[in-house]
Amino acid sequence: MREMRREDIWINNRSLRDVDARIINVKLLEDRAERETIFGDWPGRPGRLLLGARRVSKTVRIEFGIRELYDLAAREAVLEAVNAWAADGVLTASARPGRMLEGVVKAWAAAEDIRDYNAAYQLEFETTAVPYWQDELPATASGSGATGEINLTVGGDLPTWAEITMTAGAALSSATITTASAEGQTATALSGLSLAAGKVLRIYHDAAGILRIEADGVSALSKRGASSADEPLIGPGMSQITWAASANVTVNVAARGRYR
Secondary structure (H helix, E strand, O other), X not given: OEEEEOOOEXXXXXXXXXXXXXXXXXXXXXXXXXXXXXXXXXXXXXXXXXXXXEEEEEEEEEEEEEOOOOOHXXXXXXXHHHHHHOOOEEEEEOOOOOEEEEEEEEEOOOOOOOOOXXXXXXXXXXXXXXXXXXXXXXXXXXXXXXXEEEEEEEOEOEOEEEEEEEEEOOOEOOEEEEEEEOOEEEEEEEOOOOEOOOOEEEEEEOOOOOXXXXXXXEEOHHHEOOOOOOOOEEOOEEEEEEEEEXXXXXXXXXXXXXXX
């Protein structure tokens, strides 16, 4: 694993060093991301056809020591306090300034021998829904009109999901929004909508990383045309976002840079 020695780590904005003053030598260790390769059969011939690969998880570990030389009960209490601090959620670290990782606890910190005052303890986290480091703050852009074009620049070195909202200025029955970057183009085309003026069409991913399309809070996935891409993607770098709607709309686009 690559070792990244820095000063502090936060989970859901709570600092590990604030748990107890005796916590020392905080490190962040991270694995290369786990990938899943997908194959199919060649029709009428031996061998397999490579269909693609996708990133499915990333594992990181928090390593720390406890500077308590004599009191074994106190050392164990610090260890339990760290486990109480650990929680599923957003992990940030001074080793990765400005970036975040959404993770779940995979393994709690434990002592092989609580008498060993030089021991290094580890908490292990696994990311599944979003197996990437992402920018903590999203880049945003907005525009308005029945048709329009805006540009959005995001950091990172991989395409990232876009969160898109369209607020209808009048009754809206159809809308198409397209994102184009150096990585290619994606489009989402919706028809048969019945969105009243002032209501919101939203394209986003939920906490499990699943694409949602909602019109005034009701699923509109069935309104998506066959030509639509599986995901609305942005970047990396600058993307051009264009739209065409059956009525005037206000469009807001947000995206977090995504890192390998």
